[in-house]
Amino acid sequence: MAETEELPKTIVRRVVKEKLSTYSDDGDIAVHKDALLAFSESARIFIHYLSATANDICRESKRQIINAEDVFKAFEETEFAEFVGPLKDFLEEFRKKNAGKKAAVPKGKGDEKGKGDEEKRKRKAEGEPFDKGDGVDDDQ
16 A cells, blocks of 8 residues: 655644634634644545546546646535635736746746747646646646
8 A cells, every 4th residue: 555645744734823823812823733633634635535536527538637627627526616716816826926937037048958948838827738748747
């Protein structure tokens, strides 16, 4: 059996404490170690469930690479449709922010090394797959 991947505990702790502190009068929340473990394991299971659903949607479309739309449809299929709107807004904002960063990079930089990089970046920003090789896109 494959080794279980754990989410980074510090990140889980930070996310939980930041979210819970908004509901506290003094902003200081103590979270027991077992509770953090439960949050972490719940998130891991949810990620696996959501990714398996997105993978099924992708395969039904006869594709090998999961894109953002597959994830949005997976949220809808798993009855978490209320998250799709905020996630789409976040993704749009993220793309705009990164497009601004990319525009700030001088055009002459890296011309020799990554001639196809500009096309890959455009496809990635549009949510299209660009790696037809092994079916895995580590950047998405």
